[in-house]
Amino acid sequence: MTDAELTVDRAPEPARNRRAARVLLVDSAGRVLLLHGYDPARPGHRYWFTPGGGLESGETPVDGAVRELAEETGLRVTPTELGAPVWRETVEFPFDGRWYRQEQHFFLLRVPNWQVDTSGFDDIERRTIDAHRWWPVGELATTPERVYPPELPTLLRRLTGEAEPC
Template identity: 70%
Template structure:
């Protein structure tokens, strides 16, 4: 039986005016051949950081887009996943927020050391691209999640 490290996280579906979602390309340092695409976000700070506060903090660190937790609104999706990263197995409860922007120039200056070492780029993906790709994307049902979010969330955009 695997011992899992429990973790709470917040992730952001950053969506541009064309309905494309921002994903980062990365790999697991302990398994360099395990490459994948993933949404901005990450673990909540110890001491009770709220998911909205964590999502806003991670969004600023990873993309340069600064929003208040209130501007993120309510989560649009939640899930519990289990995965290894850098030799540690995690059981992660995560919530997803959606942020719409007309466009955004990604600024990764706020990356931490592990992000600088394991993130290799970024790309804006459409629902069709996600549905058609053979590349590994997380969450695994991202195409369906993005399609649902685009159909059910208001199109008002964050002021950037």
């Protein structure tokens, strides 16, 4: 997110603290699954993002990642299959007229392939997520479309061992 994106929509009240878990779901072709959506308060602000979301009260990051993965993709795994987080970050962003400060943990899961099932979406997801796609890392690195987190191509290359293009 650019500084302009952060400051333009900054709410006057303090950011709400939120914890989240996200999954880097990578198939046997080395593609990562991303969802496409938008902010309801800013319908023109469209972006691609990893499956995952906010943790419920008392939920651990790995348990939240397992739950979110099942809800958003239909893929059911155990916490042991996800293992430990591979990356963490804290981001601030607006969504639906509110400002959030979110600490998020990312987990890496490799699958041979997966047919995405979005029937587990909740109401806000049904209203704001309009597509999903398996992205090759090289294409993700060069797309003019907005992708969160912006460091995703570099992170995926580091985690999967894919070389940077020459």
